[in-house]
Amino acid sequence: MAAIPLPGAEHENYLNKEYGIRSWLLTTDHKRIALLYLLSITFFFFIGGFFALLIRLELLTPAGDLVQADTYNKLFTMHGQVMVFFFLIPAVPAVLGNFLIPIMIGAKDLAFPRINLLSWYIFIIGGCFMLYTILTGGADTGWTFYTPLSTSFLDTHVVAAAVAIFIAGFSSILTGLNFIVTVHRMRAPGMTWSRLPLFVWANYATSIIQVLGTPVLAITLALVALERLFHFGIFDPQKGGDPLLFQHLFWFYSHPAVYIMILPGMGVVSEIVACFSRKRVFGYKFMALAVIAIAVFGFLVWAHHMFVAGISLYAALVFSLLSYLVAVPSAIKVFNWTATMYKGSISYTTPMLYAFGFIGLFTMGGLTGLFLAALGLDVHVTDTYFVIAHFHYIMVGGMVMAYIGGLHFWWPKISGRMYPESWGRLAALTIFIGFNLTFFPQFILGYLGMPRRYWQYSPEYQVLNVLSTAGSTILAVGYVLPMVYFLWSMRYGKVADENPWGAAGLEWMTASPPPTFNFDETPEVTWEAYNYGEAKEVPVER
Amino acid sequence: MFANLPLWPDRASNMAGNVDALFIFLLILCGLMCVAIFIMILVFAAKYRRRKGVEAEQIEGSTALELTWSGVPLLIFMGIFAWGAIIYFQERTPPQDSAEIYTVAKQWMWKFQHMEGQREINELHVPVGRDVKMIMTSQDVIHSFYVPAFRIKQDVLPGRYTVAWFRATKAGTYHLFCAEYCGTSHSGMIGSVVVMEPALYEQWLSGGPAAPLPQAGKQLFMSLGCSTCHRLDTQGRGPNLANLYNHPVLLEDGRTIIADDNYIGESILNPAAKLVSGFKPIMPTFQGIISEEQLNALVAYIKSLSQPTEGEAGSRNTPAASPSGQPQTMQVQ
Amino acid sequence: MSDSATVADHNPALQHHFADMEQQQQAATMGMWVFLITEIMFFGGMFLAYMVYRYMYYAAFVAGSQAMDFWYGTINTIVLICSSLTMALAVRASQVGQRKALVALLIVTMLFGCAFMGIKAIEYTGHWRDHQFPGASFHFEGPDPQHIEIFFSLYWAMTGFHALHMLIGIVVVGFITFYAWRGRYGPDYHNPVENVGLYWHFVDIVWIYLYPLLYLISHKHTG
């Protein structure tokens, strides 16, 4: 339990140990790699966000007047592909997970530091292909690449986009592989499975999905590329191939991919809620079990995306039933977070505000999932804005809230500086309001019947679309704010001490920022996770 | 502008009420769940806000509680599942005596072929109160037949038939959307469903063109030379097609399948794929030779060979332009 | 796992972030197994497609399979089984520290791998010449050429990805051979050899499935 009690002093840490571009590009330090990821995905986040704004602007009026139909199709395709594969999937695992998992389990690094760096380079190569795709005119397959449209009917850069995602997929696989081995083999003495923070559990479950699911997407996209390049006929009905097989393979990955995006977010929220309620997470064991259950059952529900695609009646029944089963562990999570607050000592710091936002929006996203899993109702709302609203509540309302909340929570650890608290709260509120204004009207649009991916639409849908577009501008401001004050705080922020929140967890027992090998001495863990009962002092609310 | 803010879609089919009922039930249930959770969070956040000298009370958890809040939702979920499944089952099982309308989707239009011979583009006329079964295929990519006011949606795939059905309950004109992204003009692949009172519908029908669909199919059957092998009186070089539809067929590889729309269509385009036991693979493929619409006519004809009422269905037979104004002729590709 | 103990028996191959060699070796082995699981899923997608289409177009698959050259497939299977044997012996040699045997066995393994690739290349050329590559130039005399094209699509995709894995395997074994020659591996440290061995066996096993599925489909349907 040795930490360096040197708040403010220039102790040697992972940031100041070496300088220069080489020391960053050739680093094997998981913390530096996490920052490399942070930079890269922030870049892609703003690209994807820019596309989103253009989409919303186009939809301000019913007529297609801002951009051409083909351009619009490219916008939503690139928005989806960039956001899903180059932001959401790497966001929490590759940034926060990379930075924190070794520290949280008391290890000096991930099990394979060089593979960790390799995974970032692979991500960058994939990202370059994505940028190439965008800069040379983009692809317009939709992020789902449905065949035979993607294979035989478009002459855009479909292969480049597929290659980009194929490559980025291997980065995701390697991250997952690294986490699995690290959690199994690198835990400090005394850090038993039942003492792991839920953030580690969540990332562990995520890793399982990454390792099992991503290769299936990879081979599917590879076959799509082969169809385009060499006219293989595996998914082409013209040649007797089956486009539904493509959909099965695609969703076999892409449904679990939703959990790749949301599970780590759940982990973040568990840490934040426990810390700012100053309580052990309610029902720790069930929380850990729930994430594993979600990861496992998540693989059995993919065809709920295909209820109107032409699958058999009985297949649809089975997949609907299984989809309801996977909803149970998600419900458990929400109830337990709420119960954690009971009789706590709650402070409304910025990360906690994000956690509140997450719980609320995730609840709404999850509950609307019940609508979509109900077979007879799904027939009406699938492929409409109802679905768009639903998954944005999960991914943007849930996952992005958790990610930004996590960045605030661990920012003192990452940068050694405090962000300005009042600005933080303002941004959280802006994002929450902007988000709801953007996406709530889309639920109504969807039930009214407005299909997704429509460049122009019937005039009666306009009012709700205007509201949505208005919301998106507020949301955009909300997302720019944290970036500005995070950058500001790196220079002018108050210097953070080892544990500014009075939080439990090994990451708070080493210096801020941590030294290169995280701990001067391998810690020996003798306490349970979230031992807030024994925590020393409650920091004064600022 | 704000008069232009509908909050509920038109309700114009037998299915709409059922779907809405489930939707409203879920709205109330989930609304209550949401409100309950939000109130709890707000109350806890206010009541247990951080105060000097007040420590949090450490609670490990409660297995009983955990089991309750997994078990109770599970039961509720099973209820929702069953309700949704019942509606879906209805949506997927068209009544036996439905009127059939063949549909061809292509980039970016909808083409409809009524049994009586009428053909329409992007406009579909149907009567109030009749069960209508849409038998749909696509000429290129996947599309989706979506009529929000009917609460039905079904993807339309190339190379096979999919089916949707409805019974319109209210006269009016409703949106028809393509709901599966299909390329450049996806959002332009829209049309309208015109639901008419039966009398008006009859009137509309009587303005129809040439031959009923099965009869058009019969002409094709002759002109393509199918009838030289597939004879109706005796067993020719190809199987006798009388009473084929909806009956079991023994295949060369030992499987037995029911001859449905999909089987008949596939056997025309790809004769060798499911060879009938005892026959040689000598039939040429018609893929690329006949259009989807001609295929529909052939299928409709072959199906009519199994119906005792053959010839009755298509008694309305006046040559005229189609009511949607587009002159339509079958084209051999 | 105190620090002083690990410093005492410090092995030059021990990376700084591991407490001891045992931890390092366990991590490496586990990492390899997890990697192989992803590989199974990768090939699994194609095997699934194969199963679906074989069920749908069984007759075409029989016809396509009969166009395969039985002997090329069989000889390649034998070659790969032999290479697995030499690879297993190589791993054993590294464990007991026989440097020369290790290097020799790895080279033989690589040669078997190259032989496989050579035979495969001859076979591919034949298929190419006979218009058995999917696409516009595809041509097949038979009742159902369209679905035979699907068989060949799968054939090229599956054996192609397998060959790619073989190629990567040969290159990696090449590196390992170089380090083995430099004497890096011995009884204390040999998990790179073990891991490349695991990979090699995996790629062989994939072929063991591909061989009957592509070359040996029977005439008679037994289902």
Ligand SMILES: [Cu+2]
């Ligand atoms: Cu899903």
Ligand SMILES: [Cu+2]
């Ligand atoms: Cu369409």
